[in-house]
Amino acid sequence: MTFHIDKAPRRLAFVNARLLDPASGLDAVGGLLIAGESIADVGDHLTAASVPPDAMVIDAEGHCLCPGLVDIRVQLREPGEEHKATLASTGEAATAGGVTSMVCLPNTNPVIDDMSVVEFVARRARLLGLTKVYTYGAVTKGLAGETLAEMGLLSEVGAVAFTDGVHAIGNAQVMRQALNYARSFDLIIAQHPEEPSLAEDGDMNAGEVATRLGLSGIPRQAEVIMVERDLRLAELTDGRIHFAHLSTRAAVEAVRAAKARGIRATCDTAPPYFALNENAVGDYRTFAKLSPPLRAEEDRLAVIDGLADGTIDAIASDHAPQSEDAKRLPFGQAAFGGIGLETLLAVSLELYHNGRLPLLDVLRLLTCKPADLLGLPAGRLARGLPADLILFDLERPWRVREYELHSKSKNTPFDYRPVQGRVLLTVVDGRRVYAYDR
Amino acid sequence: MTDGDSLSPFPHRHLLGIEGLTPPEITLLLDRSERFVERNRQVGEKPAELRGRTIICLFFEASTRTRTSFELAGKRLGADVITMSVSASSVRKGETVLDTAMTLNAMHPDALVVRHPESGAVKLLSEKVTCAVINGGDGSHEHPTQALLDALTIRRRVGRLENLDVAICGDIQHSRVARSNIHLLSIMGARVRLVAPRTLIPAEVERLGVGVYHDMHEGLAGCDIIMMLRLQTERMNANFFPSKREYFHFYGLDYEKLSRANPEALIMHPGPMNRGVEIDSVVADDFSRSVIYEQVEMGVAVRMACLELMAGSGAQAAGRNI
Secondary structure (H helix, E strand, C coil): CCCCCCCCCCCEEEEEEEEEECCCCCCEEEEEEEEEEEEEEEECCCCCCCCCCCEEEEECCCEEEEEEEEEEEECCCCCCCCCCCCCHHHHHHHHHCEEEEEEEECCCCCCCCHHHHHHHHHHHHHHHHCCCCEEEEECHHHHHHCEEEEHHHHHHHHCCEEEEECCCCCCCCHHHHHHHHHCCCCCCCECCCCEEEEEEECCCCHHHHHHCCCCCCCHHHHHHHHHHHHHHHHHCCCCEECCCCCHHHHHHHHHHHHHHHCEEEEECCCHHHHHCHHHHCCCCHHHCCCCCCCCCCHHHHHHHHHHHHHHHHCCCCCEEECCCCCCCCCCCCCCEEEEECCHHHHHHHHHHHHHHHHHHHHHHHHHHHHHHHCCCCCCCCCCCCCEEEEEEEEEEEEEHHHHCCCCCCCCCCCCCCCCEEEEEEECCCCHHHECCCC | CCCCHHHHCCCCCCCCCCCCCHHHHHHHHHHHHHHHHHHCCCCCCCCCCCCCHHHEEEEEECCCHHHHHHHHHHHHHCCCCEEEECCCHHHHHHCCHHHHHHHCCCCCEEEEEEEEECCCCCHHHHHCCEEEEEEEEEEEEEEEHHHHHHHHHHHHHCCCCCCCEEECCCCCCHHHHHHHHHHHHHHHCCCCECCEEEEHHCCCCHHHHCCCCCCHHHHCCCCCEEEECCCHHHHHHCCCCCCCHHHHHHCCHHHHHHHCCCCCEEEEECCCCCEECCCHHHCCCCCCCCHHHCCCCCHHCCCCCCCHHHHHHCCCCCCCCC
C-alpha cells in the first residue's frame, strides 16, 4: 500500500518547489509552509534558509506543487455496492490520483435523497481521513424523476448541489420545478444530459463503428436536445443549471451560446471525452463502454476547444467503478462506466504536453474552477486555506496498467495508455495521505 | 506454431466473421465447399474426415436451420455432434457466456459453433476457449457461414462474384446476414447496394462502401442479385415502420418491383421468410428465379468445409483470430 496517514506535524514546509496556483496565476519557484491544517505561507520568498527552524522540511526538487484536485463527479458505491468500491478504496484511489476533495453522486443504495445518508457518508469519510468527501443530493426521490427530494433540508446537512446522477431528468416539468425550487436556495442542478428515449437500449455512439460491430447506437443529438431543453428551462426559471460530462460538439456550442446570452449555465467534461474517441471501443472493449458514449473525433476536438476557450468550466473524473462481473460480458450487456480518479491528472496533462492548453489553465480546470462552481473551500494555494495540495512530477512518463491502480474496480478506459505526469505526494489538511513509493 | 500448422490452408484459429478475411481465404472456403456439394447429393458410404472429433453447437438463441445445417455438416464428416440450447437453462440460473464457455472448454471439444443474441459475444467466448470457434451468428454483427453459402450459391449460378450488382433489401439495421454479405461481396469485387426505409438503415453505413436506396424501384434497377432479408421483429423495440401492410407495399418484393432488376436476376432469402411481408409468395416460389432452397443446400456444404478446416487435423493453426 503506497499511502500512509501521518499525524499532522505542527509545521511542514515544502521548499524548492515549482509553485503553481491557477487561481492567482502564480508559477514560480519557492516554498509553502503548513501550520496545523492550514497553509501558513506561500511564495518565492520561502527557501530552505527562511522556513522556521521547527518545521519539517521537504525538498520538492523542483517538482510541481499545486492545490489538490477537486473532482466534482465521482460514484462512491458505498453504501450498497461495496463489492465495486468502498469509501476507503475510493479514498485511496483519489489520494493516489491527487484528488483532495471529491463530490459524489447520489446513486448509492440507499439513494442520497435523505439527510441520514448524507450524514453517513460524511461521517465515514471523516473517520477515514483521506480525501474530503462531499455529496450531491438527489433532485428526485429515489432518482425516479418524479417527485422532488428535500433539497433544502439536504443542503442544510451538507449536500453541495443536486443531481439525479447517471439518470437524466427526462420530464421537462419536473426539471422546471427543480430549477425553480432550487433557485430559492441558490442551489445548482446538475444534469446528465441525455434524452432518455433516444439513448434507451443504445450501447455506443451511433456511427460507422457501431454499424460495423452491429451494436445499437446512441445518436449524439441525444445530448444537445437535452442541453437545449434545459437551457430554455434555466432561462424560464433563472435557475442554475450544470451539465455533466459534455461529449459532443453541438452541446459545447449550445452552452457557449447560452453563456453569451447570460443564462446561468455551467458544464464539465471528463478525460475520456477529450482523450479518446469511439474507436477505443475497438473489438468490443467493454472498458470503453461509457455514459455518455465515446464520440467521434470531431466531437473530441470540439470538447478540447471548449476547454480552451472557457466554455467548459471544469474537468471531472466521472469515476464509475464497475465490478469485473459487470464488465466481462457481451458489450450490449456490460455496464456503463469507467474509473478515472487515478488517471485524472495524467490524462488531463496531455492537454498541456500536446500544446493545447497552458499548464495553469489545465490545473485551473481541475482545482479552483470546480471548487468555485460548487462553493467548496478548496483549490487554491493561499494563506489561511486548508492545506490540501499535491506534489507532482510534470514530466515523469508511466503507463496506465489496471492492476497497478488502487481502485477496487479496475475498469479504466485508459488501460495500457502511456501518460506523462505522476503524483508524488498528496496532502490533506496538512497530513500526508499518499506518497508515491517507486 | 508447429510445422504442421504452417501447412494449414486456413491461417485462422476461429471463424468469427467475414470482415478481415482476404479474397484467397474466401475463395479457399468456397472451393472446399464445392467439393462437398456433389458428395452430399450422392448416397452411400461417406468418408469421415472428422471421425473422433467432437463438435458442440452452442445456441443461446433459437435457431432451426442454422443449427440443423451445422449438425448435419458435422455428422456427414463423421464427427460427434452435440447441441446445447442454452437460452432455456443455465443462463436463466445466472450463468454468463464466459462461465458456459469455460465449462464446455473443460470437456475438450474440437470446435464450438456458437450463436448468441449479443453482438461480440462469440468473440468474447473465443478468447476463453482452446478449441476452434465458429460464429453461428452474433447479435446484429456477423453470420459468416450465411454469407459464404450465399456466395457459393451465386458463384455456382452466375459463375463469378466480381462485377455483380447486388441489392440487399429490408431490415439492414438488425441484420448480421447483411453485414457479413456486405463484407464478403465487397471483398470479392461485387457492388453492393442497400434498399430499405431510412429507419432500417444503420448510421453511416455508406462508409462500408455501399450504395443506399430508399426506393425499391431505384434500388433494384439493373441489379443481378436480390437478397431479401427477414424483418427481425423480435429485435425491434420502436416504430421502424407503421404496418406490415405498408411495408409490403413499398418494400415487399413482387413481380412489379422485380421487373426493374436484370431479367436474369436471382432472388435470395436467408429464411425463414415472412411471406406477404418482405416477399410475395409467388415470387418466393418462382424456382426459375428464386434460389432460396439452393441456399439451404449450399449451407450444409459450406459448414462442412468450415468444420473440416477448423476442427480437422490441420486445424490447430495458431494464426490470428478473425
